[in-house]
Amino acid sequence: MAARAGLGDTDTVPVRMDRAQLFEAVTSGCTGLISRIALSYEADPALRRELVQDILLAIWVALPAWRGDAALRTFVASIAQKRSISHVTRRAREPRQVELPDDLQSAAPPPDEIAMDKDMKQQLVASIQLLPIPQREAIVLCFEGFSYGEVGEILGISTNAAMLRCQRAKTALRAIMERKS
Structure with a gap:
């Protein structure tokens, strides 16, 4: 018996593989997915690396x-999320470990200015x-190619609710990107 892994258009992962083989399939095919999901929640690179390791352990x-029952990729994305x-x-x-004074100003440009200086992908992130x-x-999840x-x-919601969230997010992203342009 084989289940659709979702790791590529033709990849399948046998359900009867042992844990180490399944984990190899996850690390070879889903590392980017896991990293991008972690990136959407954690901006700090060091904490994001810890989060990715925590996700892999989970x-x-x-x-x-x-x-x-579900694609391995869907199973992985659910755990990562x-x-x-x-x-x-x-x-x-x-x-908070350190309280900063209210009038403290950073010498670095604001994060939105840095994003404007980067390519479109960084602006989107x-x-x-x-x-x-x-x-x-x-x-x-929509950008990762998952269907509604x-x-x-x-996410544990209906297909219609997922479609509505994605449409609202796309509209909001267009408005945000237009403001940055």
């Missing part, structure tokens, strides 16, 4: 539960991070 632990939400929630609860979390979740049905399955 996938390793969860792999025995994958039965092939949920682990990223946990990461953001945990970070929000941590106390910065714009996605400005979206409300529900829209951000949906549009990142798969986006709904990953």
